[in-house]
Amino acid sequence: MNKLMITAAALAMCASMASAETIRMGTEGAYPPWNFINDDGEVDGFERALGDELCKRAELTCEWVTNDWDSIIPNLVSGNYDTIIAGMSVTAERDEVIDFTDQYTLPDPSGYLALSKDADIKGGVLAAQTGTIQAAWVAEQGITLVEFATPEETVAAVRNGEADAVLADATYLGPIAAEDDALVMLEQEVMIGGGVGMGIRESDTELKEKFNKAIQSMKADGSLNKLIVEWEIGETFP
């Protein structure tokens, strides 16, 4: 009898596990406060909190994986994970390759971080991470651009004088400037790109709908705005 009950319980568990779909969430893990690896070696940050809540609302089981930024789109397309949730701004170029969910942040201004307030932006050298909207923008302006694979290296390039300033999301550069006396944020900002959304394979329309619904419900009840304030991710939704 006992055995029978255990078997039944095991079967029930299997059934319930099968019904909750497992979704692999791909992120970079090197872009605080959006996403980073905390002291326990786990993915943490605004997008971790947001993603976990979205998965709860969409009734999905989510698993977090990290991937380098420069191969984050190819690895989504080849199916290594099911979503990109890595502070990725929605752009027309990216939209040709993958699909985006509704945006979960408003467009975030990009800021400059430099060694001094009078850094020469137009005539100097700007650092940006490869494959970001900022890198594309700098190239378009005809300003000299040096690209790096990780956000960390772009800031290091400014510290050691290789670049005059780094252009990145102001939300990322802010905390760094706050703790390092040698670095300052310039007052001017540029608006590049739209808001940030989750990247999803073009063939995965069903998953996109699920996340869209979850994002809408978080917008509606104000929980998304609360997260944005908590992690200091720019403006809140009206």
Next chain:
Amino acid sequence: MFEFCSNPDALSGLTWLSCYLTTTKHTALYVSFGTVLLLLAITAPVSLLFGFFGAAAARARFLPLRWFGKAYIALVRGIPDIALFLFFVIALDQAVEWTRHKILCPGWTEPIRQGNDFVVCAAAKMPLGTAPQWVHEAYGFSLAVFTFAIVFGAFAANVMFGAMRAVPRAQIETAEAYGMSHRQAFWRVMVPQMWVYALPGLSNLWMILIKATPLLFLLGVEDIVYWARELGGTKTSRFTSYPHGDWRMWYFLGLLVFYLMFTRVSEIFLERLMRRLSHGQATTGGESQRKAAA
């Protein structure tokens, strides 16, 4: 880990360091040293095996087999490691999924390649989308091991091909004069004697293999390079209890020391092995040993 670590802000000096170095994140770095050792422990024997059969094939009497052996050595040796690595892991993964798709989902009518996407049915995913994270990691790791083995197998095959030819012809002739078949002469006379000729080349390969392990990082395995870069990066106090500047240089310096120590230990060990294998051999090494003893 230690009790006094509960409030990192109040710590300084050595106590801070001891707490910092024992965070769960640092444990991941220490575990990744094990990943590298595991990679070596599996790859070395497997590529030796690939090498042996590659060499045996390259000198086979059956022509297609000989072509196969020679083509394997020439192809892999001629292509840059990194290009082969990046190609193989993606190609292998897609080949496995494509095969599973054809077998498991015969009723599937949609094309596998839809624009940019490589879409196979859920049951053909490798590993399954529902599998826990460690299965994904183990799968990625074994793809890496297999690719390493293919690459280093080709180099080992070339070394052993040369070693087999270096065994004095007279030894084989003597074996044949005793009435041994081709197969017997190969296994009983050539193979036991070839190692002394192969060892200098193979030990060189082993050193290169040790130094090539950071390629794991390229393949997305979270190895020591990944964790060194991650831990060394600037940490601001909002996101960690242990803020620090850009310490990547120190972490990479640690890696240099690790690799240098590892290759030094290997060198000492291989030297001893060479001395043992030279014993009683008709080589200059064996000859000088004989003279020293006499």
